[in-house]
Amino acid sequence: MTLTELKYIVAVARARHFGHAAEACFVAQPTLSVAIKKLEDELGVTLFERGGSEVSVTPLGAQIVAQAERVLEQTAAIKELAKQNKDPLAGPLRLGVIYTIGPYLLPPLVKNLIEHVPQMPLVLQENFTVKLLDLLRQGELDAAIMALPLPEHGMAVQPLYDEPFVVAMPKTHPWAKRKDISAEDLKSETMLLLGAGHCFRDQVLEVCPEMARFSSGSGAGNGMQRTFEGSSLETIRHMVASGIGLTVLPRASVPDMKDPHGMLTFVPFQEPAPSRRVVIVWRKSFTRRAAIDAVVQAVGDCRLPGVEMVSLQAAA
Numbered sequence: 001m002t003l004t005e006l007k008y009i010v011a012v013a014r015a016r017h018f019g020h021a022a023e024a025c026f027v028a029q030p031t032l033s034v035a036i037k038k039l040e041d042e043l044g045v046t047l048f049e050r051g052g053s054e055v056s057v058t059p060l061g062a063q064i065v066a067q068a069e070r071v072l073e074q075t076a077a078i079k080e081l082a083k084q085n086k087d088p089l090a091g092p093l094r095l096g097v098i099y100t101i102g103p104y105l106l107p108p109l110v111k112n113l114i115e116h117v118p119q120m121p122l123v124l125q126e127n128f129t130v131k132l133l134d135l136l137r138q139g140e141l142d143a144a145i146m147a148l149p150l151p152e153h154g155m156a157v158q159p160l161y162d163e164p165f166v167v168a169m170p171k172t173h174p175w176a177k178r179k180d181i182s183a184e185d186l187k188s189e190t191m192l193l194l195g196a197g198h199c200f201r202d203q204v205l206e207v208c209p210e211m212a213r214f215s216s217g218s219g220a221g222n223g224m225q226r227t228f229e230g231s232s233l234e235t236i237r238h239m240v241a242s243g244i245g246l247t248v249l250p251r252a253s254v255p256d257m258k259d260p261h262g263m264l265t266f267v268p269f270q271e272p273a274p275s276r277r278v279v280i281v282w283r284k285s286f287t288r289r290a291a292i293d294a295v296v297q298a299v300g301d302c303r304l305p306g307v308e309m310v311s312l313q314a315a316a
Contacts, residue, residue: 003075005039006068008032009047010138013065016054069137073285076139080287087119088290094123095295096132096144100200100233101278104252105145105302112298120291129199136283143282143292145299147199155281158292159310160299164275165207166254166266166306168237169246176265183207183269190245192236195229200276204248207274240264250276251306277310 011021012032022029040047047061057065097106102124110122125132125141132144133153145160167181175181186208194201230236236247241263249266257266280299282292300309 001039001042003072005035006071008035009039009061009065010068010072012036012048012055013057013061014134014138016056018050018055073137073139073283077285077287088288089117089120089294091119092121092123093288093291093295094125094140094142096125096127096135096141096146098129098132098144098146098199099126100194100198100250101145101147101252102126103234104250105299105304108302108304109295109298112301113294116298117294120294128197130197133281136281139283142286142288143280143295145278145280147203147276147278150279150281153281154284156284156286157279157281158296160278160280160296161304161307161309162275162277163304163307164251164268164273165204165248166251166257166268167246168240168249168254168264168266170241170243171263171265172243173246173265175267178267180270181267183274186246186248192239192245192247193229194233194236195231200233200250203274203276207248207269237264252304255305257306278307 008021008025008027011024012018015021015024018033019029022032025032036047043064045060045064046058047064049056049058106124110124113120113122125135127135129146129150132141132146133151133155135141136144136153136155147163150157167175167186169175175185191208193204230239233249233253237249237253239245240247254266256262257268280292280295286292
């Protein structure tokens, strides 16, 4: 049994496809298949059920894959311990960010880190929350920035900032000069929101639960108009500017609430305004704590519009 074989079975369990797993491991499919068959013969068990276009993991295989993930994580921790003995800030930090935070946080964050810790370049990846947590567990990311609430994860978590939501509408909308808006007001409007998989979509649906009924295709009659779904906040922003409807945005995505030259008007919610807490997450076995602290400090120096930094207390 080798670490390479363990890496292969984890890749197949994740991809549910031998060809895709081989691509992810940068090897030929026959090489991967032979290695996995050798491991199955050595263990005397079947890890994967082969057949059709998708590979499924056997019940015992799922347990072995989970143990393999832990072994690979501990192996990575040994390498990190060796690095820490030299300089925890030396070398790249693999950082994930969810789609609705990345475009607004990453430009100033990267600039701050280049200025203060140039020896620690970021290797960045944007993705959905669930996908980033998977990559953290597999040791393919060192840390990730995302928003609460999170599914069960077993990671270390540190809060970064609280970010309120605002309502975006065309400048010609009757509400454009209002001081604030209640979530109840939005029931009568055509609302645009992100597609399934985005955690910000779920947070907006908590503010306007009626949207869930109409976005899922059920419900009819009075109340909130049918919602439209976009692939990104910027796509939705342009759709709102064209007069299709209203949307809810995170405050950091709005540099100027009173931009006189733009096509949109942004109105805050009535207090208590809905918001989200943004956090950084990392494996508890990750040993470069100084690298995490450097990212936390750099985020605090970004001065994102409208957000409120929280005390730097780590929480498990």
